Amino acid sequence: MLIPMSEPYLKVKKLTHAYGRAALFSAVTFDLAPGFILQVTGKNGSGKTTLLQLLSGIKIPQDGSIHLREDITCAYVGHKNAVKAELSPLENLALYQPDAKSCAQALEALGLEKSHHRRPCYRLSAGQQRKVALSRLILSDAKVWLLDEPFTALDDTAKAHVIKQLESHAQNGGSAIVATHERLDLGKTILKEMVMS
Amino acid sequence: MIRRFASPKVFYQLAGKLMPWCGWAFALFGIAGLYWGLAIAPTDAVQGEAYRIIYVHVPAAWMSMMIYGVMTGCAIATLVWRTKVAEYWLLASPVLGASFTFLALVTGSLWGKPMWGTWWAWDARLTSELILLFIYLAILAMKGAIPDQRKAARVMAMLTIVGSVNLPIIKFSVDWWTTLHQPASIFRAGGPSIAPMMLTALLLMALSYTFYYFWLVLRNIRVLIERKDK
Amino acid sequence: MTVQRYFFFCLKLLFRQRREVALPLFFFLMVSSLFPLTFPAKYLSMIAPSALWITALLSILLSLNNLFREDVEDGFLEQLLVSPAPLGLLVAVKLLAHWIAYVLPLFVALPLLGLWYNMPAETLSVLALSLLLGTPSLLALGALAAALSAGLKQGGTLLMLITLPLAIPLLLFGLSMVDMAVSGLSYAAAQDFLFAMAVVSVSIGPTVVAASLRISME
Numbered sequence: 325m326l327i328p329m330s331e332p333y334l335k336v337k338k339l340t341h342a343y344g345r346a347a348l349f350s351a352v353t354f355d356l357a358p359g360f361i362l363q364v365t366g367k368n369g370s371g372k373t374t375l376l377q378l379l380s381g382i383k384i385p386q387d388g389s390i391h392l393r394e395d396i397t398c399a400y401v402g403h404k405n406a407v408k409a410e411l412s413p414l415e416n417l418a419l420y421q422p423d424a425k426s427c428a429q430a431l432e433a434l435g436l437e438k439s440h441h442r443r444p445c446y447r448l449s450a451g452q453q454r455k456v457a458l459s460r461l462i463l464s465d466a467k468v469w470l471l472d473e474p475f476t477a478l479d480d481t482a483k484a485h486v487i488k489q490l491e492s493h494a495q496n497g498g499s500a501i502v503a504t505h506e507r508l509d510l511g512k513t514i515l516k517e518m519v520m521s
Numbered sequence: 522m523i524r525r526f527a528s529p530k531v532f533y534q535l536a537g538k539l540m541p542w543c544g545w546a547f548a549l550f551g552i553a554g555l556y557w558g559l560a561i562a563p564t565d566a567v568q569g570e571a572y573r574i575i576y577v578h579v580p581a582a583w584m585s586m587m588i589y590g591v592m593t594g595c596a597i598a599t600l601v602w603r604t605k606v607a608e609y610w611l612l613a614s615p616v617l618g619a620s621f622t623f624l625a626l627v628t629g630s631l632w633g634k635p636m637w638g639t640w641w642a643w644d645a646r647l648t649s650e651l652i653l654l655f656i657y658l659a660i661l662a663m664k665g666a667i668p669d670q671r672k673a674a675r676v677m678a679m680l681t682i683v684g685s686v687n688l689p690i691i692k693f694s695v696d697w698w699t700t701l702h703q704p705a706s707i708f709r710a711g712g713p714s715i716a717p718m719m720l721t722a723l724l725l726m727a728l729s730y731t732f733y734y735f736w737l738v739l740r741n742i743r744v745l746i747e748r749k750d751k
Numbered sequence: 752m753t754v755q756r757y758f759f760f761c762l763k764l765l766f767r768q769r770r771e772v773a774l775p776l777f778f779f780l781m782v783s784s785l786f787p788l789t790f791p792a793k794y795l796s797m798i799a800p801s802a803l804w805i806t807a808l809l810s811i812l813l814s815l816n817n818l819f820r821e822d823v824e825d826g827f828l829e830q831l832l833v834s835p836a837p838l839g840l841l842v843a844v845k846l847l848a849h850w851i852a853y854v855l856p857l858f859v860a861l862p863l864l865g866l867w868y869n870m871p872a873e874t875l876s877v878l879a880l881s882l883l884l885g886t887p888s889l890l891a892l893g894a895l896a897a898a899l900s901a902g903l904k905q906g907g908t909l910l911m912l913i914t915l916p917l918a919i920p921l922l923l924f925g926l927s928m929v930d931m932a933v934s935g936l937s938y939a940a941a942q943d944f945l946f947a948m949a950v951v952s953v954s955i956g957p958t959v960v961a962a963s964l965r966i967s968m969e
Contacts, residue, residue, distance in 0.1 A: 343669075377829075380829075380832075380833045381832060381833055382829050382832045382833060382968060383968065383969055384965075384969065397835055398833065399833075400829065400830070400833045402826050402829055403826065404824075404825055404826025404829070405825065405826060406825060406826040406827040406829060406830045407825065407827075408764055408825070408827065409825075410764060410767035410768055411763065411764060411767065415763065418756070418760075419752055419756050419757060419760045420752055422756065444767075600966075652916045652919055655912075655915070655916035656916045656917070658912065659909075659912045659913045659916060662909055662912050662913075663899065663900070663909060663913070666900070666903045666904065666905060666906075666909055667903065671969075672966070672967075672969050675966045675969065676899050676963075676966055676967065679895075679899060679959075679962070679963050679966055680899060680913065683895060683917070683959070684917065687917050687920070690920045690948075691916070691917075691919055691920055693920070694919065694920035694923040694924055694944075695919070695923065697923065697924070697927065697941075698923040698926075698927060701927055701930065
């Protein structure tokens with residue numbers, strides 16, 4: 325079946341979810357087209373994390389539908405890094421990409437120097453571990469990136485690296501949904517904003 | 522039609538109407554059953570008067586298993602269709618199931634004392650009943666540990682289903698073990714054969730307990746629905 | 752993430768954590784030693800199979816505490832849920848790695864325990880066989896309990912409360928294997944039951960555990 329290249333990656337219709345008794349959000353509807361970055365903002369507790377968890381498949385929505393284009397996969401980086409402290413960054417990434425050179429390149433693209441590549445992650449700072457988590461994105465061939473507060477613990481240089489990666493991802497036809505309060509200066513990349521309340 | 526009753530609002534009304542009937546049925550069948558069991562049913566040739574405790578014990582054991590069966594049905598409805606009423610029913614039942622199991626164990630023990638001179642024996646039936654109690658307690662423990670009710674119901678549902686598959690295996694393995702290690706079970710239902718009069722009394726008590734269960738479970742479900750609405 | 756890579760990843764991680772992985776083994780050794788220490792020698796051969804099976808059971812349950820706890824805490828479980836690889840297969844290889852790291856060492860300890868309990872070699876080997884056949888099912892049951900109690904406070908205790916009643920058939924069949932062997936009778940029937948349960952546990956267990964993980968993470 326031929327899928328037109330411009331067909332949205334993600335179609336979300338009337339997504340509704342509640343936590344306990346409190347409704348988090350209701351009837352959220354949007355499409356995510358290739359090359360678009362959607363920034364999601366809102367107060368703490370407004371449901372940004374839950375939205376991303378629903379979109380990535382970690383949770384199942386109580387109502388509404390999420391349709392991911394058949395040929396597309398998502399990559400998800402949540403609040404927590406999903407990094408194993410006893411293993412080194414390269415060993416952690418080897419799970420996703422057996423080629424060590426690509427892993428090293430991904431780590432460097434995010435600003436993690438070579439000297440840290442083989443140290444166990446408990447030796448790295450929180451920001452450095454975050455870089456390891458974010459490197460996963462570069463290694464995956466997922467077209468949709470779902471990022472929950474990706475800039476936590478990152479300094480300005482690191483933030484710039486991440487934004488650069490987002491830009492090139494979008495230029496290659498990828499999309500992303502980023503939950504963050506930071507300003508995203510993405511140059512030519514189309515940035516839409518959605519506020520959760 | 523079942524769909525309509527699957528809605529908590531409709532169920533709430535229905536339960537409210539049924540509850541008094543269940544309450545009265547429990548009381549009437551209970552009185553009838555006790556009277557039949559204590560006064561009318563014949564004295565057992567072997568066991569004398571003490572055997573009469575089976576009229577409390579045997580139906581309680583039946584209930585402990587029936588309630589688990591009902592819970593299994595609710596568990597399937599919860600996991601497959603996410604039916605809200607099934608979730609409430611599942612949340613409301615285990616404490617009643619555990620109570621009947623406990624009653625069966627205690628009365629089984631009370632029966633055992635005049636029979637074999639001991640308060641407890643690792644007989645196949647009592648042992649299986651004890652393990653069933655442990656399973657009920659595990660389900661209750663899970664319920665208590667999860668604050669979100671819907672999630673608690675789904676977790677309990679999975680546990681109930683796994684338990685229900687396991688229960689026949691447990692009974693079989695306990696039977697297997699006791700035939701290897703213990704003399705043939707002396708814990709028969711009421712003697713070499715159950716006289717029709719005895720059976721009537723047992724059935725009356727069973728009906729009484731069933732209505733008691735429905736009476737309380739409907740009440741518990743209504744409380745859960747009320748709490749959810751606040 | 753492929754299933755194969757995840758398997759070796761788990762093994763590597765368990766190896767790096769070997770100091771923690773060894774703890775249930777020490778528990779097994781220490782608790783097993785208490786019985787020959789405290790029981791009069793004449794009773795030892797009678798209680799040996801039960802004592803060893805129960806201690807092994809507890810030791811395995813102890814090890815299962817760590818099955819998902821870390822993955823929940825560091826967010827790795829989310830990556831498993833998001834991965835395109837089938838969760839059932841990922842769970843299956845994780846359980847295999849867990850068996851290799853935590854259960855296999857128990858077998859290595861058995862000869863020493865045979866010595867402590869004065870167990871003849873034939874009895875010890877039947878005991879070992881019963882454990883070999885019983886532990887896969889035990890692991891599947893425990894993993895299910897671990898998945899349902901993942902992330903909960905008191906998860907470890909809940910794990911034990913859930914698994915112990917369900918594990919009783921394994922215990923009884925395993926012990927009857929040893930009993931029959933000691934009496935000189937055939938233990939084939941009990942062995943067949945354990946084997947059948949192992950086959951079922953290995954084939955559908957991981958899928959059920961995966962479903963339980965999804966329920967738990969809702």
